[in-house]
Amino acid sequence: MEFKIQKKLKNSLGRVGVLKTPHGEIRTPAFVAVGTKATIKSLNPEQVKEAGTQVVLGNTYHLYLQPGDEIVRNAGGIGKFMNWKGPTMTDSGGFQVFSLGAAYGKEISKLIHLAKITDPSLLIPERFDDSDAPRLAKIGQDGVSFKSHLDGTIHYITPEKSIQIQHNLGADIIFAFDECTSPTEDLKYQGEALERTHRWAERSLEEHNKLKEAQGSFKKAKEYFLEGVSQVDEPRGSAVRVRTDSDPIKNDSLAFFAPALFGIVQGGRDENLRKQSAKFIGSLDFDGFGIGGSFAKEDMSTAVKWVNEILPEEKPRHLLGIGEPEDLFMGIENGVDLFDCVAPTRLGRNGTLYTKQGKIIIMNKKFRDDYSPVEKDCICYSCKNYTKAYIAHLFHGKEMLAGTLASIHNLYFIVNLVKNIRQSILDDNFFEFKDNFLKSYAKD
């Protein structure tokens, strides 16, 4: 993997670049479509591509549980499996430590109001006496035990395990196993969790290098994966097909080129911890970095800035799980190269659509007889061919096409917005573009 910065945004941390992966280039800043279970919900790869998406992100935890990482590996890796020909990434499962752990069953999400964080009644002093509180993820020093949300079985995921799974999944870019903490945790806990995340980062890297080493050459792949290998085909994508005579089960197994590994910076909302984390994670031999955590909207930009001022400039940075329009401007201005977010597809499926004048709820009464497209100047498939009245009708009728048309528009809207922001930096009018966009978007 190779990252080149083409242009920098003056007087800020922002930059435009190109990230080369075995499956093609990613022009950054870029928005990564989230396809947790090796599918962008309700869209086929052609629709994802037509929306302008350059890269998609799957999830370690979900794919490990179903269908199983070996299934994906034997299919030829996540890209081949899901018929996505471009670059792919996988998240490590670290977010599920949060979403199925501290946040499970609570009104805590990736973004949370500042008031909620500081409201003492919502803090987690119970942390040390809420061990019987319902949660599907429990953190140990060595790893995390998950109770499968699918069938209740217990799975223990360590950094090593996460990396092994991700190597099997075979994405171009993978992430270190981290602990995404709840912002309601106190500083003491944030510090402990950060130490854990740092240790896990080292272990992720170590395991990654071990696997990489093993796969470093076809010869080594033979030794590591398979005994009695008789033939190794030329690589296709990031995978090579390996044939054996002796073992019919292993016959036709696939070996992969090593993916790139991104380390993840945590540290909650504390400046010292964030900087300490950026320093530490940034010093390790990662190919790039993720910035993780659950934020309050109010302090997300400062956290991103603290981190990106420290992280090595020449490596790509991915702001994990963030992607509302205003956040994209903020992130890019503060040196973020990659974003992923479920918002466009989830909001779409749930009936909220992005427009340049802000989000609209398509089920609202006023759209039932609105025969104009969601956005009149939008060139996405949905806007070119369908009216708000029709999409509203599909939602009211609970038709599957509703989520598809809405997701197409939302994904196009966000991907295209990032693309336009990128262009605005190249054209030296980022700030003007930002002001104009937000003036229209943020106002009612």
Place this chain on the structure above:
RNA sequence: GCGUCGAUGGUAGAGUGGUCAAAUACGACACGCUGUAAACGUGUUGCCUUCGGGCUUCGGGGGUUCGAAUCCCUCUCGACGCA
């Protein structure tokens, strides 16, 4: 014509003397969703309200009772059975 059963809020459908402005589901309306436990979730859904409560509702009318959606009479309508 006789008999039996039935008629409940936008719909379906509980309730069968007080705890009933009436379960539940659907619908309607509004809102939420940021590394996807999510084609999901939450709230409201008779009228008025100073949010304490007040008022009118369970086909129509009349009764019994301290009290009726619930019991009785009658009318209207519907289903089924017998003529």
